Amino acid sequence: MTNAIIQFKQVTKQYDNDPAVLDNVSFEIERGKFYTLLGPSGCGKTTILRLIAGFTEATKGDIFFNGKKINDVPANKRQVNTVFQDYALFPHLNVFENVAFGLRIKKMKSADIQRKVKEALSFVNLDGYETREIREMSGGQRQRVAIARAIVNEPEVILLDEPLSALDLKLRTEMQYELRELQRRLGITFIFVTHDQEEALAMSDEIFVLNKGTIQQSGTPIDIYDEPINRFVADFIGESNIVEGKMIKDYLVEFVGGQFECVDRGLNPNEAVDIVIRPEDLEITTLERGKLQVKVDSQLFRGVHYEISCYDKDGNEWLVHSTRKAAVGDEIGLYFDPEAIHVMRFGETEADFDRRLEAYSAGDPHEQ
Amino acid sequence: MNNKVTRNLYLFPYALWIVLFVVAPLLLVLYYSFFDIEGHFSLVNYKTFFTPVYLKMTLSSFWYAFLITVIALIVSYPTAYLLTKTKHKQLWLLLIIVPSWINLLLKAYAFLGIFGTKGIANSFLEAVGIGAKQILFTDFSFVFVSVYIFIPFMILPIFNSLNELNPTLLDAANDLGASRWITFRRVIFPLTIDGVKAGCQVVFIPALSLFMLTRLIAGNRVITLGTAIEQQFLVTRDWGMGSTIAVFLILIMFLIISLTGNRKRGV
Secondary structure: OOOEEEEEEEEEEOOOOOOOOEEEEEEEEEOOOEEEEEOOOOOOHHHHHHHHHOOOOOOEEEEEEOOEEOOOOOHHHOOEEEEOOOOOOOOOOEHHHHHHHHHHHOOOOHHHHHHHHHHHHHHOOOOOOOOOEHHHOOHHHHHHHHHHHHHOOOOOEEEEEOOOOOOOHHHHHHHHHHHHHHHHHHOOEEEEEEOOHHHHHHHOOEEEEEEOOEEEEEEOHHHHHHOOOOHHHHHHOOOOEEEEEEEEEOOEEEEOOEEEEOOOOOOOOOEEEEEEEOHHHOEEEOOOOOOEEEEEEEEEEOOOOEEEEEEEOOOOEEEEEEOOOOOOOOEEEEEOOHHHOEEEEOOOOHHHHHHHHHHHHOOOOOOO | OHHHHHHHHHHHHHHHHHHHHHHHHHHHHHHHOOEOOOOOEOOHHHHHHOOHHHHHHHHHHHHHHHHHHHHHHHHHHHHHHHHHHOOOHHHHHHHHHHHHHOOHHHHHHHHHHHHOOOOHHHHHHHHHOOOOOOOOOOHHHHHHHHHHHHHHHHHHHHHHHHHHOOHHHHHHHHHOOOOHHHHHHHHHHHHHHHHHHHHHHHHHHHHHOOOHHHHHOOOOOOOOHHHHHHHHHHHHOOHHHHHHHHHHHHHHHHHHHHHHOOHHHHO
16 A cells, blocks of 8 residues: 555546546555556557556546655656657657656756666666667657656656557567566666557556456566456456356366366355366367367467367367367367366455455365 | 650640740730830930839839738738638638639729728728728829738648648647647748748739729839839830849749748759
8 A cells, every 4th residue: 555656546537428538446556566557459459558658647546656646747747758659659759858858848858868867768778879869760769769768867657558560570579678677777667558459468567457447457477468357358368268157066167068176265046157178278189088078170370389279069160279280171189187267256246256266265175 | 766756746835825925925924025105216215214213113013912911821820820720711711712703894893882981991991980081093002902912922832731741740849848839830831931921922923013903992102113113015015124023033033932942942
C-alpha cells in the first residue's frame, strides 16, 4: 500500500452518451516495476495512459499520484513523461534540442542541460547523434530519442504508448530487451501499453489485461498465462483450446463426452464452466492411451514445434503444439495431465478467482 | 522518343502563353523604360526614380503594404487556429474564402456605401453617441479595406499548415512541461512558419501595387507605386516613366520572393 505511486479509484471515462471507454476501473501501480496494459484496440488501455499523463479528464472517480489527488493537475505539472506511439519528436529541432526541450522549459543552466542530455543520449546508445536532424534518423533511432527525451526529465513514471508497434520484428525484439534493461537500470516505473501479448509476457513484472473498458485480470505474466480467469483472457493470451464443460464434483469435470480428473474444487456440483487446455499441454499418443480421440486436420511447421490442428467427433478444434510429427488424416489420441485442465467459471470476479486459486495451494492433495 | 514529342506537344500551349503574355510584356516594359517622354532613348527615367518624390512614394508603398500584411497576419493567424478547432472546418473555411470570389471593384463600392457620410458605419457611430466622422478617404479606410480583401489569402496557407500539424506534438510539449504559451512559441509557430511566409508573400506583393483602392477608398490621398504607374500611363502619358517604376516594382517583388522563399520547398 505504501509503495503505490499511482492509484485509480473507481475511474470512469465516458464521451457524451457513448458506452464508457473506461468503466469503474480501480487499480494500483507500485513504484519501480514494469507494468503492461494489454488488450485489443478500443479496450481503454490508451485512455488509462492519457488519464495518468493528464491529456484527458476522468468523468468519474479519483486518480492519485504519490497519495495526492491529481484529477485537476494539468499535464505540464505532472511528474510523468510519455513516449508516444508515433514518437512525436519535434521535426524543427535536432536530436539535442528535442531531448533538451523539457529541461529548457525548467530554465535549467546551459551547462547542466549539456551534461544531462549527453547522459540521456548515452543511456539509449545514441552518443554523438546530438546535431542530427530528426528526419535523418531511422525508426529505431527515433524511438531512442523519444525515450531519451522522456528519461532526461527524471520522471517518477514513464508512460509508453505502443512504442514498438511501428518497428519491424527484429528491431522490436531488440528494443524489448533494451526497454526492460533500461527500466531495471533506471529503477523507475514503466507503464507500457500494447496489444501484443508476446511483448507483454516477455517484458512485464505485472500485466493488466483489459477488455471493453474493464480490467479482466491482473497478475504476473506466468499467473495470467497459466491461470486465465475467463474465455477472453485465455483466448487473448497465447493459443488456447477452449470448450464448454460441466463440473461434476470436486476434482472431476466433464467435457466433449468424457469425464476427466482435474485439480479444481469448490465449485457447485454440475456447474457449467469453460475448460481451457493450452496446446503445449496436449501430448500426441496412440488412440488407446489418449484421453481424447481426434483426427488430424492440418499441420504447420513452426520451427520450434509443429502446430497440429485436430477435430474431435463433436467438431471441436484441438490445437496441439508438439515436437513430434503427425500425419494429416490420421486418427490419434491426445493425452493431458489433470493439471493441464483449467476450469473457468462464468462471470467470476478477479477477487473470487484469486481466493479460489489460493485455496487450492493451501493443503491441496492434488498439488505436487 | 515518341513520349518526348507528345510531352512537348502538351507543353506547347503553356509555353506559348508564358512567352506571349508574361515574358514579352516584361521585355516590353523593360524596353519602354529606356525612352523619355519625347521618345528618345535615355536613362533619364532611372535618374528621376531616384529623386525624393519617387523614393518617398516607394517608401510609403512599402509602409502601407507592410501595415496591411501585419494587420492581416494578426487577424488571420488566430482565425486560422480557431478554424482548425471547429467541427465543420472546411465549411467555415469556404465561408471565409467565398468573398474573394467577388469582384474587387464590387467590394470597393460596397465599402463606399458602408463608410460613406450616410453609411452604416456612421449611423452606428451616431447611435453610440460619438457622432458622424469622415471615414472614407482616410488612411484608416484604405488599410481596413485592403486588409479585408487580403485576409482570405492570408488565412488559407496558415490554415493549411496548422491543419497539417500533428496534434500529438502538442501533447508531447505539454507532457514535457510546456504551458500553452510556450507550446505556441516553441512548437506551433515554428512549425507553421512556412504558412505564415506564404501568406505574407501573397499579401505583401499585391499590396505593394494596389491602385484601384487608393483612388476609390483613399481618394488619392495614398499614392503607392501601383497608383503612380497607373497615373503615368493613363494621365501623364509618360510610358517611359511608368515602365521604369514597373521595372523597380518587379525587381522588388523578385527580391521579396527570394528572401522569404523556402529552401526546402524548392527541392
